[in-house]
Amino acid sequence: MTVVLSVRYRTQSGTLHCTRPRHGWSGCAKFFMASTDFLGPASCHVCALRCQPAFRPHSARELRFIGGMKKQHLAFAAGEPLIAEGQNSRVLYTLYEGWALRFRMLANGTRQVLDFLLPGDLIGLPATFPGGSRASIVALTPITVCVLDGAVIANLVRGHPEYADALLRDQALERERADTRLTLLGRTGASERIGYLLLELRDRLRMRGLFPGRSVMLPVQRSDLADSVGLSRVHVTRAMRELRERNLADLSDRVLTIPNAQNLARHSGYPLGKPLAVQTLL
Amino acid sequence: MTVVLSVRYRTQSGTLHCTRPRHGWSGCAKFFMASTDFLGPASCHVCALRCQPAFRPHSARELRFIGGMKKQHLAFAAGEPLIAEGQNSRVLYTLYEGWALRFRMLANGTRQVLDFLLPGDLIGLPATFPGGSRASIVALTPITVCVLDGAVIANLVRGHPEYADALLRDQALERERADTRLTLLGRTGASERIGYLLLELRDRLRMRGLFPGRSVMLPVQRSDLADSVGLSRVHVTRAMRELRERNLADLSDRVLTIPNAQNLARHSGYPLGKPLAVQTLL
DNA sequence: CGACCTGTTGAGGCTCATCAATAGGCGTGG
DNA sequence: CCACGCCTATTGATGAGCCTCAACAGGTCG
Structure with missing residues (x-):
């Protein structure tokens, strides 16, 4: 069996394309690293x-x-x-x-x-x-x-x-x-899955003091989202357009904005307001 | 929003249908209960x-x-x-x-x-x-x-x-x-999911001494399988027909038969032969 | 025997994947 | 500086996979 790892192809206009993803966050330390030394x-x-x-x-x-x-x-x-x-x-x-x-x-x-x-x-x-x-x-x-x-x-x-x-x-x-992730993949559609994921991330970030306002920088690419919710990159784009057009969530230039968490929660079945459990920090 | 819990309808021939599942295992104690008293x-x-x-x-x-x-x-x-x-x-x-x-x-x-x-x-x-x-x-x-x-x-x-x-x-x-279940739902097709599930059940039963031969009685309906692997009941039927026609697995009258586990494992990406971990019995 | 349930199959439609093309960001080397 | 390589995001077109509806056969139980 042949395992395809990467496909390169050239379009009519001469642009070269490659399906292999990369991790392009080398220059973003300032956003995700605290300035204090250990x-x-x-x-x-x-x-x-x-x-x-x-x-x-x-x-x-x-x-x-x-x-x-x-x-x-x-x-x-x-x-x-x-x-x-x-x-x-x-x-x-x-x-x-x-x-x-x-x-x-x-x-x-x-x-x-x-x-x-x-x-x-x-x-x-x-x-x-x-x-x-x-x-x-x-x-x-x-x-x-x-x-x-x-x-x-x-x-x-x-x-x-x-x-x-x-x-x-x-x-x-x-x-x-x-269990929640499994249920999402097994029994809900694309935009619900993404909406739920975004709200869950929002709450987890909030509890860590990393989501102060209604916007936050997410170091996440479409392919990461896609591989997380069981969709293709392309379809993630489409589902996010739906969320944007319905004013539920916007993820542009790596900045996530959730104008109204209630609305997004209703759309994606997220239990907003449920007290979040604390975890142990080792 | 109206939540439909059960739909009843009558066909042209006069048969009455109902979408609500039931658990019909009241008469099967002899298959799943040991005869010894506690x-x-x-x-x-x-x-x-x-x-x-x-x-x-x-x-x-x-x-x-x-x-x-x-x-x-x-x-x-x-x-x-x-x-x-x-x-x-x-x-x-x-x-x-x-x-x-x-x-x-x-x-x-x-x-x-x-x-x-x-x-x-x-x-x-x-x-x-x-x-x-x-x-x-x-x-x-x-x-x-x-x-x-x-x-x-x-x-x-x-x-x-x-x-x-x-x-x-x-x-x-x-x-x-x-994690495995999530991966199956996110990244594999219908027959792979079902095949994997059946092999996993097979191994779990084997380790408990409950799958002696190459056939075993499974107390599982199509809808249980469907709700487990994230498909509809109807599509589970079709996927199992594919498995049957390719001689990979047969589940008829609640009897599961896997003619050749190697073949099914190859088809569904199941790591056959990997030593199975023991668990704690409380 | 009828009520009720499960399993199977066909028809048609929706969701999502795949392929292709384009725009644009970012870094590098000329 | 610009050109280029390389990557990501977006959009359209097309098709595959899966869902839903419908019909029917057959089982079980009262």
Whole structure:
């Protein structure tokens, strides 16, 4: 079987085309990176993320433990892979700044985006188990991550049961979101899927203090959206035109604007106003 | 907006039709129920499921703990709900005999089947967390379940760290399967989805000793399959006809036959032969 | 036997994919 | 500086895949 990875062709006017996507976020650090430098393990106490409503508060003792498991702070360029398919890893990451993508590649060369990872999300837990994960992680923007010793889970379970409990709850929450995505793909149309995704991103960003107004910069291309909601790039464009013409959402020049979240929520079946669950920040 | 729940109509020949599905498994207990009676909490030591390769072995101490958390053994009729959407529950179930369905209802009256639950699967963990789950559980056949005190999780995390570890691994495994389903719906066609689903069911049943030969009885209707893989009932029929005509899989009179698993696996991208992960049986 | 349900098949239509063309951004090298 | 390579976004045309409606055969149960 031949796997087509990239097709190049020239149009009548002489323009050269190529189907292979690229990650073009090398120049966007200023939008997705905080300007503060990382202060080392002890800085968990003053971590800018921890005061955000997305994360449950921690005691000083808990912070000491987490700080102790923190090995270093790393930066990745946009497009750089963090974890490859099936890879086994002895470390976990906490995404600190920037966006990442969790995805799977298929034998026919197509990609399914499984999730958009935002600051505070835990990366690489499945990769610490034998067999690893069939999913890969790639940086969508320039990112920085906190590197945690993979033993953190075992130590948590042993010495910090309240943490382990919270982690299980986080996993259950993730599964709820996965169920939602499946339901969207299985039982709703194109514009509903996209609308739901945008609202979910909006709420997740809001809880992290990253969506102050009614507009926000999204480091997301049409193909990322398409691979996430199970559509083609072209059809994503069309569905977004529908949303724009109905004044529900506009994503132009990478700036997302949602004029009226209520309307978009009604259109896409998003449960707006439901209290959002907090998650554990490791 | 009018939500249509059921449509009845009469054809030219006088036949009356109705779009509302039913659960018609009341007479099938003999196929999905073991004949042995439940022996009470102490019987975890002699549980017929535990010796199956799907589940990791337990020490006598672990079994004592689990047995102590076991409150009773319950039976549900086919079609009976175990957990309703959003419901909060103080108990967990371990499915012991029979099949169950995890699903979500949408506002437009359609259903998305999230998973088929088989003997040994844990039911209701998300329902123990505040807010519950948006998914519902219903018995697909007559079933029996072991009822566990909801405090089992907290106690596990506190007193049995190796169990808590295993539970986290189970959750990660579930997420892998969820990722797979999402990828199937987003990026593959009808017959691939169905083929994959059937092979996955086959392997899960095999590891539980419930698929001895190359044929097995599946308590699954077209509409269950359809709601699971994101297709209409009618199109499931057509896709299964294709599979039958290509001699890949046959599901007639509720008996599934896979003449050659290799061929079906090649057709649907199923990773046959990959060692299957064991899970924890509570 | 009739009420009710499931499964199958055909006809027609809608949604979405694919192919193709074009405009335009961004970086690079002449 | 402009030309060019390379990429993304948008739009039109066409077709494939899947849905919906309809009809009917056959099963099960009272």
